[in-house]
Amino acid sequence: MAPWLFYLFATISVVSSIGVIGQRNPMYSVLLLIGSFISLAGLYVGLDSPFVAVTQIVVYAGAIMVLFLFVVMLLNAPREDVAPGAQLPIPGVVKAYGGVLSVAMAAMLLWALSRLGVVPFVEDPQAAERVASVRDIGLMLFRDHAFSFEVTSILILVAMVGAVVLAKKTV
């Protein structure tokens, strides 16, 4: 993909992800995350995977995030607050510790990646076509991974029942 497109989408996704965790209003967090997902979909298109890109938007941005938005709207508790009667108000030390941990994690990942050496994509139009083929994805999904696919349907069913039971008024 064109470098400027990569950097555009990468910047959007990183900046909006930082916004998600830096934002005090959950409503804005959810919306920024949608922006991040859409820019990731753009990256998938650049990786010759338009089907995943569209699925990303339909499933993540169109369904999961609507769910989040719904809950944020229904609870209507926009501001983050210290819980009343919380036994452990988080002191700055804990927060600093968490920050250090996540920076350490990033450093570790970057170190591991820096040892990889430069691996360019193979400029092979046939490979691109193979990756982009929805037919191949379908065949692979329903033939080679049929069992996993069926198991996922059970997972979804269990999650659905669980969600209904948990969120019902009288438990």
Add this chain to the structure above:
Amino acid sequence: MITLNHFLLLSALLFSIGTAGIFLRRNVITLLLSVEIMLNAVNLTFVALGRFNGSVEGQIITFFVMTVAAAEAAVGLALVIALFRHRETLSPDAFTSLKW
């Protein structure tokens, strides 16, 4: 020239941002959102490596990850609603009844 390294770096960065969110934030909904960021970072790695290998396997795993994310969001948000009903707050520090 965009190489595989670019995508892996971006994915690592996003994953770290998600981790930071888990460590730093005190809001159950933001915690769930951070998990979504991390799942997406992993998805990006899968798709990039799949493209690198010239196979659709990477995308297949991505679909499974998306399904798991959907299930997780449904159950997680149901839990958030149930907890909010009892404590009127979204801070995880309030839900310590089972703490010794």
Add this chain to the structure above:
Amino acid sequence: MPTIAPSLIFQLTLLTVVFFSLQISAAVLVYFERKISGWAQQRVGPNRVGPLGLLQPLADIVKLIFKEELRPKAADKWLFYLAPILSATTAFAAFAVIPFGPPTTFFGLLEKPVPLQVADLNVAVLVVFAITSMGIYGIVLAGWASNSKYALLGGLRSSAQMISYELAYAMALASVLVIANSLSLREIVDAQQGWRWLFGVVPVPAWYVFLTPIGFFIFFIAGIAETNRAPFDFPEAEQELVAGYHTEYSSMSFALFFLAEYVNMVVVCGVTVSLFLGGFYMPGLPVWLGPLWFIGKVAALLFFYIWMRWTLPRYRYDQLMDFGWKRLLPLSIVNLLVTAAGVLYWS
């Protein structure tokens, strides 16, 4: 992936033409909505501005532009203005992948024929679906950002309604995909050329509506629900919610919602025509007039939309959910299974 365009300038021209045609179509639709509602209620309808009241939409636009832009004090400033923009953008964006004419050189103007379509994607059907599902955000955000109970209720209702009907919508769409064996709208339309012998005796146009009539029926109804039109216009049910999600909007931001609603109708009808009614093909009639046939079919469907709005009363909300989940969704799944079995049997 986008096909290589002959030139950037041509592509931009096409884009501009499509963009303004959609806007003009919205204005024309508003006029006809009022005229047809007039006929349905034995009135004359707008007849003061210009001959036959034809300049009424123009007068409406001018009025809307010169109105004062109001924002409630407790509203969320950013999201309040983001919502109408989001609504209008998603409405327009979805039309980009709909083919509205055969490949043409414009009477030898261009070196090689170009398809009349803004972007030809191999996953076009899903792109339409994705963009439509993004359209929810405009309405939900408008409802939330207004900080008004009517708007919030309208926004919540619309998202619940659109998510519920999206399932039946997708299932009906899948029945066409099974027959066409493609996700590209152009390939789907191209497969509907000419005639087909129904049961070996009755000649009908080779449109998919004759192969999966129930799919068409479900898609049409779910499309009405997706565009929030009567009898499913709950997000803006006047008698219950004042004006629903756009209660607090005025002037241009209201105009954008209005525009989005009508453009959405055109887009949904365009998709329906492409999937079920042969797109720009009309058997026995010249193909090079394709855009005309396309516009004609879309106009016929739009007339149905307006006709229904002024004929049928609004459902009750629980009836809507009942209908969507317990009737339409099972029916669409059965339809998909039957269609798939038919494709297996005959191919």
